[in-house]
Structures are given as structure tokens and as C-alpha cells.
Amino acid sequence: MLQLDHLAWQLPSGEAIIEDITLTIPDHKLVVVTGPNGGGKTSMAKLIAGIETPSSGSIRFDGEANRYSDDLNVGAIFELDRVQTLSIAGGGGRSCLIRI
DSSP, rough: OOOEEEEEEEOOTTOOOEEEEEEETTOOOEEEEEEEESSSSSHHHHHHTTTSSSEEEEEEEEEETTOOOOGGTTEEEEOTTTTTTOOTTOOOEEEEEEEO
């Protein structure tokens, strides 16, 4: 199980990108996070993957804090400028896929 508890992340300039996200994803679930460009989808995936460190809050896998996806069965698909991404139901934004 993946748990995000009051997760926040900001740029070095202090600009808040992720603010107070609380989310629980049970085992064996596929979650697609959609939203507008600049909405924080990729930043959230980077936090979960351990590429970035949260400013505050916690990320727990099976109840263990600070355990990142490099030693777990978690993957994320990030956007690439040269790869066409799927637009969901006319939303016009991009998508981030997280598999637990």
C-alpha cells in the first residue's frame, strides 16, 4: 500500500508545487493522475520515486516511511517532449501513470 500523508514540495525559490496531498493507494491497483500542464503530476511521481525529497509530509510503502520505489515494485511513466501523450476525455492536460 502506498500512503501520502500531508505531502508538500516546493522549488528552491520557495514556490509551492505540491501542497498537502493525502492519498492512500491499496496494493495491486493502477492509478492514473490527470490534470493540466504544471499541475504537479510529474513532481508527485518524482517524490514517490525518491527522485525528489518532500518539503514536508510523509510517503509510506506498506507502513514504512522514507522507503522509496528503488527497492519496491513501483513504476512511473514520465512525459517526454518527443513522445505523444494521451489526453483523457477532453481534459487537455497530460497524464501520469503510477502502478503499485
